[in-house]
Amino acid sequence: MNISIIKKIVESYSIEQLQMAEEALLNEQKPEIEIEGVDEGEQLTHTLAAIFCKQQMLESDISINQAVRLYSQRVRDSIS
Secondary structure (H helix, E strand, O other), rough: HHHHHHHHHHOOHHHHHHHHHHHHHHHHOOEEEOOOOHHHHHHHHHHHHHHHHHHHHHHHHHHHHHHHHHHHHHHHHHHH
């Protein structure tokens, strides 16, 4: 997971575009938008993170940095 890639994706694409990319990756297809990552798994992680962040930004009217912090906290909580 690369925070700078997630931020770039959040700033570049709509939720709809990200959801289409998620669908493509889940179906082992190449997404229509460019998602950086070393493999499809990392690309999917970045896409899901970007979707989460965009949803949080819209629902809670927060900045991208706050949304990324929320996502990072969610990941840390799931690990511990």
